[in-house]
Amino acid sequence: MEKNILKIGIIGLGTVGSGVVKTLKNFENVEIKAAAVRNLNKKRDVEVQNLTDDPFKIVNDPEIDVVVEVAGGCNPALELITTAIKNKKHIVTANKELLAKFGAQIFDLANENNVSVLYEAAVAGGIPIIGPIKTTLRGNIFSKVAGILNGTTNYILTKMEEKNISYTECLKDAQALGYAEADPTGDVEGYDAMYKIATLANITFHKRIDVNQIYREGITKISADDIKFANELGYKIKLIGLAQKTENDELDIRVHPMLVPVSNMISGINNAMNAVLLEGFPVDKVMFTGPGAGEFPTASSVVGDILQIAGEFNHTDTVLPLHRCPHKEKAKQIDIKHTKNKYYISIKAPNSKGTIGIIGTACGNNNINLSSILQKGIKEDNTAQVIVITEVANEFDIQNAIKELNAQNIEINNLIRVM
Amino acid sequence: MEKNILKIGIIGLGTVGSGVVKTLKNFENVEIKAAAVRNLNKKRDVEVQNLTDDPFKIVNDPEIDVVVEVAGGCNPALELITTAIKNKKHIVTANKELLAKFGAQIFDLANENNVSVLYEAAVAGGIPIIGPIKTTLRGNIFSKVAGILNGTTNYILTKMEEKNISYTECLKDAQALGYAEADPTGDVEGYDAMYKIATLANITFHKRIDVNQIYREGITKISADDIKFANELGYKIKLIGLAQKTENDELDIRVHPMLVPVSNMISGINNAMNAVLLEGFPVDKVMFTGPGAGEFPTASSVVGDILQIAGEFNHTDTVLPLHRCPHKEKAKQIDIKHTKNKYYISIKAPNSKGTIGIIGTACGNNNINLSSILQKGIKEDNTAQVIVITEVANEFDIQNAIKELNAQNIEINNLIRVM
Numbered sequence: 033m034e035k036n037i038l039k040i041g042i043i044g045l046g047t048v049g050s051g052v053v054k055t056l057k058n059f060e061n062v063e064i065k066a067a068a069v070r071n072l073n074k075k076r077d078v079e080v081q082n083l084t085d086d087p088f089k090i091v092n093d094p095e096i097d098v099v100v101e102v103a104g105g106c107n108p109a110l111e112l113i114t115t116a117i118k119n120k121k122h123i124v125t126a127n128k129e130l131l132a133k134f135g136a137q138i139f140d141l142a143n144e145n146n147v148s149v150l151y152e153a154a155v156a157g158g159i160p161i162i163g164p165i166k167t168t169l170r171g172n173i174f175s176k177v178a179g180i181l182n183g184t185t186n187y188i189l190t191k192m193e194e195k196n197i198s199y200t201e202c203l204k205d206a207q208a209l210g211y212a213e214a215d216p217t218g219d220v221e222g223y224d225a226m227y228k229i230a231t232l233a234n235i236t237f238h239k240r241i242d243v244n245q246i247y248r249e250g251i252t253k254i255s256a257d258d259i260k261f262a263n264e265l266g267y268k269i270k271l272i273g274l275a276q277k278t279e280n281d282e283l284d285i286r287v288h289p290m291l292v293p294v295s296n297m298i299s300g301i302n303n304a305m306n307a308v309l310l311e312g313f314p315v316d317k318v319m320f321t322g323p324g325a326g327e328f329p330t331a332s333s334v335v336g337d338i339l340q341i342a343g344e345f346n347h348t349d350t351v352l353p354l355h356r357c358p359h360k361e362k363a364k365q366i367d368i369k370h371t372k373n374k375y376y377i378s379i380k381a382p383n384s385k386g387t388i389g390i391i392g393t394a395c396g397n398n399n400i401n402l403s404s405i406l407q408k409g410i411k412e413d414n415t416a417q418v419i420v421i422t423e424v425a426n427e428f429d430i431q432n433a434i435k436e437l438n439a440q441n442i443e444i445n446n447l448i449r450v451m
Numbered sequence: 452m453e454k455n456i457l458k459i460g461i462i463g464l465g466t467v468g469s470g471v472v473k474t475l476k477n478f479e480n481v482e483i484k485a486a487a488v489r490n491l492n493k494k495r496d497v498e499v500q501n502l503t504d505d506p507f508k509i510v511n512d513p514e515i516d517v518v519v520e521v522a523g524g525c526n527p528a529l530e531l532i533t534t535a536i537k538n539k540k541h542i543v544t545a546n547k548e549l550l551a552k553f554g555a556q557i558f559d560l561a562n563e564n565n566v567s568v569l570y571e572a573a574v575a576g577g578i579p580i581i582g583p584i585k586t587t588l589r590g591n592i593f594s595k596v597a598g599i600l601n602g603t604t605n606y607i608l609t610k611m612e613e614k615n616i617s618y619t620e621c622l623k624d625a626q627a628l629g630y631a632e633a634d635p636t637g638d639v640e641g642y643d644a645m646y647k648i649a650t651l652a653n654i655t656f657h658k659r660i661d662v663n664q665i666y667r668e669g670i671t672k673i674s675a676d677d678i679k680f681a682n683e684l685g686y687k688i689k690l691i692g693l694a695q696k697t698e699n700d701e702l703d704i705r706v707h708p709m710l711v712p713v714s715n716m717i718s719g720i721n722n723a724m725n726a727v728l729l730e731g732f733p734v735d736k737v738m739f740t741g742p743g744a745g746e747f748p749t750a751s752s753v754v755g756d757i758l759q760i761a762g763e764f765n766h767t768d769t770v771l772p773l774h775r776c777p778h779k780e781k782a783k784q785i786d787i788k789h790t791k792n793k794y795y796i797s798i799k800a801p802n803s804k805g806t807i808g809i810i811g812t813a814c815g816n817n818n819i820n821l822s823s824i825l826q827k828g829i830k831e832d833n834t835a836q837v838i839v840i841t842e843v844a845n846e847f848d849i850q851n852a853i854k855e856l857n858a859q860n861i862e863i864n865n866l867i868r869v870m
Contacts, residue, residue: 054733055590055733058590058592158733158737160586160587160737162587163582163583163586163587164583167579167582167755167758168579168581168582168755168756168759169579169751169755170754170755170758170759171474171478171750171751171757171758172751173477297716297719300716300719313747314473314474314577314746314747314750314751315577315742315747315751315752316741316747316748317741317742318577318578318579318739318740318741318742319739319740319741320738320739320740321716321738321739321740322735322736322737322738323734323737326735328732328733328734329733329734329735331590331733332588332733333587335589335733336587336588336589337587338590339586339589340586340587340589343589343771344767344771347767347769348766348767348771350766352762352767
């Protein structure tokens with residue numbers, strides 16, 4: 033079986049695809065056989081010999097060994113990838129949405145067809161994380177994986193803090209600078225981070241994850257005040273993807289903003305950087321940081337996957353177990369209301385003597401102990417802004433306390449969980 | 452070739468070996484066939500069936516597939532490992548000294564005999580770094596690898612800062628707490644970090660490294676004052692292992708204390724934690740942090756290597772290229788005197804008006820620009836402590852400036868390079 037050169041077909045020559053073509057120039061054991069693009073006439077800064085606007089030509093080309101899918105979205109990506117797998121092609125993809133929604137189906141099909149599906153670039157851009165979890169850290173039983181998984185929102189939160197500006201103003205700047213898309217929903221509402229934590233949870237806990245059961249909250253409600261108050265209290269606000277085992281061996285998976293203590297290294301991850309923290313036995317805690325997106329960092333991960341397949345290509349006729357996702361057991365995922373957290377609560381209350389008492393009583397009624405309570409001055413409309421940080425409490429109890437406060441004309445500006 | 456269970460023999464049942472035995476209990480595809488120990492009668496908290504005090508029985512046992520060497524030192528480790536390789540056994544080792552001194556010989560022999568030599572645990576304990584460089588980051592051309600590679604010295608420097616105590620006092624505390632050995636030379640004089648940066652440079656730059664050409668300086672000359680002044684100027688002092696490409700494609704490899712700006716994440720790596728930073732194209736910068744030593748973190752890396760071999764064991768008759776170290780080219784390593792750095796210089800000078808002038812002149816004579824100069828009060832012996840931070844200068848020029856100062860009765864307390 034001497035087939036020295038690995039032939040790849042690329043679907044998508046956008047930012048990531050271009051980076052892959054440029055990076056692969058350094059490697060003689062991989063040949064780009066063809067690439068599929070949406071618009072054949074578009075000017076590009078990379079040259080690929082066989083360009084097509086029909087991606088099915090790539091997945092059906094008998095000469096292509098590996099299909100590199102960097103176009104994104106589920107349609108037609110799912111059909112393309114399943115067709116390619118049935119045609120016995122290995123897959124390298126950066127498609128976090130596809131993996132989160134259809135990973136189980138894709139991995140089953142890949143196992144049946146004895147091909148590899150690698151996806152280092154789907155999580156945290158250039159940071160090596162999928163590979164290390166599957167190989168170097170394979171001996172561990174993990175209890176937690178968490179991190180900053182979306183560069184756009186981290187950039188926005190960093191700039192909101194630096195410039196003391198509102199989310200809306202900051203988003204406009206980020207869009208102008210190319211850090212946020214024209215329709216930023218996927219990033220700012222936490223969908224992107226949700227897809228990534230789904231994939232991380234899958235390989236960390238060896239369970240199938242239902243992405244629809246992941247609690248998700250974006251950063252659009254974070255105010256400049258929240259960031260300022262958090263800073264005063266010794267925290268940074270970060271959008272965190274989190275998956276952790278509960279005492280009952282269930283999984284608590286969610287994406288939402290969190291107050292991160294400045295003593296935690298994650299609080300120091302700024303701008304478009306990403307970070308992933310793993311906790312397990314025997315390794316204890318390890319953290320990986322680096323660029324979470326961008327042409328070249330993402331290409332680093334895609335090319336790493338391609339070279340891994342190239343390295344095994346001439347030497348084994350099977351897919352090595354470390355590349356497989358053989359686990360079929362579905363995770364028991366708990367609802368956010370059954371989680372326990374510390375909370376930051378920003379409260380808008382009438383400026384009257386009884387307010388602090390009402391807040392204290394509502395918390396006490398619901399088994400919530402307060403760790404600190406600060407009144408942040410009186411506003412022009414004669415309301416007081418009160419910041420409460422709780423001890424660990426049940427989410428269920430917190431939601432009830434908030435209902436009690438609302439019933440007494442006390443509004444909640446924001447509720448943010450604390451790491 | 453159905454040989455489902457991988458049989459391993461362990462040389463050394465000390466801290467790391469015990470951790471490996473405990474961790475492997477979770478994995479059914481690996482069997483510990485035998486272990487070699489120095490003292491058969493010593494009480495241990497792990498049980499291994501076939502204990503021997505003759506490690507050659509392990510490397511010559513025809514039933515053993517993988518030899519796990521976690522005893523350390525070069526003698527008899529080199530003979531044991533080369534014998535095992537000739538007997539077609541794969542090797543997993545945590546032996547940084549052996550790899551730094553005899554890696555070339557070992558890798559050549561392994562290639563000839565078609566066996567894997569894996570050594571994730573030899574660098575930065577539980578942090579996945581060897582694996583990611585060889586696989587996930589394989590598409591990169593690196594310009595730099597640097598980090599905190601020794602837990603003992605990082606612990607001492609952290610505590611010196613926290614408690615404002617001298618190196619000597621701190622070392623005693625660290626020894627009492629088990630963070631430093633009775634003979635701490637290997638750690639505090641930088642040998643351990645030197646072995647690790649040699650191995651990192653080897654796989655990062657695909658060149659053979661002569662460990663004898665690596666400049667090495669430990670932490671024993673760092674004073675509580677140095678740490679205090681560095682803090683005042685916005686730096687932390689860390690023992691850094693560094694390997695970087697020069698403009699002429701030579702390698703600048705060294706281990707010495709450095710002032711690290713607090714804005715650099717490496718400055719926040721405290722106590723016995725390690726960190727490794729990689730810079731290259733296309734990934735840009737990635738950093739890995741975690742526990743640099745200890746029974747379980749180190750076992751995580753050893754077991755990861757064992758499981759990697761187990762994963763490939765039934766599926767390929769050859770060593771996959773990603774596990775090989777085929778490069779035979781020797782690195783061109785430059786001498787420290789040909790490097791360029793910023794410098795922190797702590798100067799003890801007579802308390803006279805001309806002193807600052809003499810210092811300025813000596814620097815000017817040698818093409819050294821000063822970025823800041825601080826006089827830190829007059830001591831009882833009527834000497835002044837002067838702290839100078841230079842712009843980037845040639846090491847050669849710095850050494851000449853120091854000679855000029857010494858000739859004029861001005862002593863140098865310490866010279867520390869700045870990151």
